[in-house]
Amino acid sequence: MKYKEIWIKENIFDWEGFRSSWTLNDSMYLERPYQIWGHSLDLFNIKEDNSFHRADGISNLKRSINHRLQSIEQIYQFKTLGILNKPKGYLELLETLGLVRPYIMKQLFEIRNDIEHRDILPPNKERCNELLDIVWYFLKSTDNLVQILKSEGEYTLYTHNEAETNYSFSIELNYGEINKSSIRGWFPNNYINYEKGDGYLKVLLEDIHGKEKWEDNENSYHKNKLDSDKWINGYINFEPNNIVKPIKSVLSLL
Structure with missing residues (x-):
C-alpha cells in the first residue's frame, strides 16, 4: 500500500x-545591542551622577533588549507559529519556547515606562547597575541564538x-x-x-x-x-x- x-x-x-x-548570521545581530548597552554603562559611571543620566541609561538598556528581540524575530519568525494559546507578549512567547525568563526584563520595561510617561525618577545608581548586569546576562544567554540559525x-x-x-x-x-x-x-x-x-x-x-x-x-x-x-x-x-x-x-x- x-x-x-x-x-x-x-x-x-x-x-x-x-x-x-548551522548557518552563521550577520555579526550585526550580535554586536549592536552590546554597543547600546555600553552607552548605558558610560552613563551610569559618570562621576557627576544625576537622574537624567540614569534615565537615559535605563532607556538605552530597553533599546538594547529590544534590538536583541527584534533580531531574534527577524531570524526565527516565531510570531508566525500557530501555537495553541500563544502568549500575546513576545517575551512570554520566548519563555514558552524555553528561551528566556521574562520577569526581570518586564520590570525594566515598567521602570522605563514610568520614567517616560509618568515622570517618575529613575532608580538609584546601585539599582541601575543591577539592571545593567541583568541585561548583560540576557544578551549573553541569547548570543548563541542570534550568532547561528538553530x-x-x-x-x-x-x-x-x-x-x-x-x-x-x-x-x-x-x-x-x-x-x-x-x-x-x-x-x-x-x-x-x-x-x-x-x-x-x-x-x-x-x-x-x-x-x-x-x-x-x-x-x-x-x-x-x-x-x-x-x-x-x-x-x-x-x-x-x-x-x-x-x-x-x-x-x-x-
Missing part, C-alpha cells in the same frame, strides 16, 4: 540529540542501558513556513501509526520503505534493520497542540 501520510510518536524528541549543522538536529534512540540503537533521524525546521520542516530517518515499528492518534506527529511523506530497498547497498546502517522498521522521509505537519516540544528541543541542541 502506498501511503501519503503517516504518524510518528512525539517522544522521538526525547531521543538523544545534537546540532548537526534549525537542524540529529537524534538517536538509546536503550535504558545507554546503548546506541539502529534508529536515528534528522530534522530541519523551516521557521517561516513551519509545516515545510523536513524529517527523515529510521524508526522502529512501535513509533509509527497509520492513522491519527494522541501523542503523534503527522508526516506528509516523500518516501517510506523498509530495509529491502538497501539489499544491494554496502551501507550497513541501512541494512542492519528489522523487517518491520521503516525509513521515512517527509515533512512534519504540525498542529497547534504539538508544535512547541519539537521547536524547544531543536533550539536547545548543542
Whole structure:
C-alpha cells in the first residue's frame, strides 16, 4: 500500500540529540545591542551622577533588549507559529519556547515606562547597575541564538542501558513556513501509526520503505534493520497542540 501520510510518536524528541549543522548570521545581530548597552554603562559611571543620566541609561538598556528581540524575530519568525494559546507578549512567547525568563526584563520595561510617561525618577545608581548586569546576562544567554540559525538536529534512540540503537533521524525546521520542516530517518515499528492518534506527529511523506530497498547497498546502517522498521522521509505537519516540544528541543541542541 502506498501511503501519503503517516504518524510518528512525539517522544522521538526525547531521543538523544545534537546540532548537526548551522548557518552563521550577520555579526550585526550580535554586536549592536552590546554597543547600546555600553552607552548605558558610560552613563551610569559618570562621576557627576544625576537622574537624567540614569534615565537615559535605563532607556538605552530597553533599546538594547529590544534590538536583541527584534533580531531574534527577524531570524526565527516565531510570531508566525500557530501555537495553541500563544502568549500575546513576545517575551512570554520566548519563555514558552524555553528561551528566556521574562520577569526581570518586564520590570525594566515598567521602570522605563514610568520614567517616560509618568515622570517618575529613575532608580538609584546601585539599582541601575543591577539592571545593567541583568541585561548583560540576557544578551549573553541569547548570543548563541542570534550568532547561528538553530534549525537542524540529529537524534538517536538509546536503550535504558545507554546503548546506541539502529534508529536515528534528522530534522530541519523551516521557521517561516513551519509545516515545510523536513524529517527523515529510521524508526522502529512501535513509533509509527497509520492513522491519527494522541501523542503523534503527522508526516506528509516523500518516501517510506523498509530495509529491502538497501539489499544491494554496502551501507550497513541501512541494512542492519528489522523487517518491520521503516525509513521515512517527509515533512512534519504540525498542529497547534504539538508544535512547541519539537521547536524547544531543536533550539536547545548543542
